[in-house]
Amino acid sequence: MKHFLRVVTQFFLFLYCKCLWRGLKFVVRKITGRCELQRICYNNKPGARRTLKIESSLRYSKNELCQSALSVHPDCVEKTVDNIMTLKKINPDTNPQLSISLQASLFQIVGYRGLVAEVEKLRREPYDCENLKHEEMLMKLWKALRPDSPLTGRISKQWCEIGFQGNDPKTDFRGMGLLGLHNLLYFAEHDKATALQVLQDSLQPKQSKMSKAEWEQKNFDKAIGYSFAIVGINITDLAYSLLVSGALKTHLYNVAPEMPNLIHFQQTFCYLMQEFHRFWIEEDPCDIMEFNRVRSKFHRRVLRQLKNPDMALCPHFAASDLHLVNL
Known part of the structure; x- marks a missing residue:
């Protein structure tokens, strides 16, 4: 039944x-x-609220031209919009704003697709210690996070000081490839004060609620918050999943006037790093073994926030200025 x-x-x-x-x-x-596209453009303000509806309208259109508009090359956006207006029998002289609005939204849509492809390419490219550019990026990361501590060697226990697991960081980049390194370096160079503060906090022994006697009985030598670099790579994975699932469309359509690019994605990573750090402190986990639980809870919170089509991550450059705002 x-x-x-x-x-x-x-x-x-x-x-x-x-x-x-x-x-x-x-x-x-x-x-x-008015056709559906006209009603969407005239009744919704610019940003995710408008672009998401235009994207849905084009995707579920029975016309092949409208469907193919979602995957056109950026150079063909203007011509595609003209073709759509001709198809819909819309006079561009009496509807000049419609053409502008459609172009802006279509640039956002095809730009998002391009960004997904660019991010995926970086994720699939493995770290190669024989590649000078890869090695230069890794050295820049060290200098940005440890400016007063010269690295004694390429293979060194010093890498653990910035949160890598072993003597050679290349093994930690396997999951996210070069994307993890790109994000960590961007955070360290473009919001250095915040990155250094997060790194310093992550190295501090976690304050325990147990008494000194109980602490000694547990035989814990230390309880570090988390490993900065490893968490950065993990948060890169979180940002990547938000991107490929389409959840980040809300944010990117609200902050990128036309085509979202890699910098928008890296700024999103900076925001997520800072917010996860705050969230970790609020959750007050007993130890690093609770990382997956805290990460999953943080992921769910971000997803809930991004369901609001008017929500965006504040598009300031520094992560220290980033916060969720209602546009």
Whole structure:
């Protein structure tokens, strides 16, 4: 019986989507004199609220031209918009703002796709110690985070001071490839004060609520908050998952006037690093073994925030100035 009801429900949903919804759109157009794209552009402010609806309208359009608009080359955006307006029989002279609005949203849409491809390429590129550019980036990371401590050697226990697991950081980049290194270096160079503060905090022994006697009985030699570099690579994975799932569209469509790029993604990483650090302190976990639990809870919180189409990460340059704002 349940299976039968499920099938009937799916059938009526299909009927609604294919017939009733298209019929409703036809009636609304006759009444208002505007197509769906016009209504979206005129009734929604610029940003995610408008662009997400335009993206959905184009994706579920029965017209191949509208569907293909989502994957055109950036150089073809203007021509594509002209073709759509011709298809919809919209006079550009009497609707000049519509063309501008469609172009801006379409640039955001194709830019997001391009950003996903660029980030994926960096993620898939492994760290190569024989590549001079890779090695230079790694050395820059050390100098940015430990400016007063010269590195004694390429293979050294000193790497643990900035949160790598062993003597050679290259092994820690396997999961996120060069993307993890790019993000850590961007954070260290472009918001140095915040990065150094987070690093310093992560190296401090965690304050325990246990008495001194209980602490000594547990035989803990130290309880460090977390490893800075390893957490940075892990937060890179979190930012990557938000990007490829489409959750970051809300943020990027609100902060990038046209095409989102790698810098927008790296600024998002800076925000996530700082906010995760605050969240870690608020959660007050017993030790690093609770990292996955805290990370999952933090991930869910960010996802909830990004469900609001008017929500964005404040587009200031420094991570210390980043916070969630309601536009």
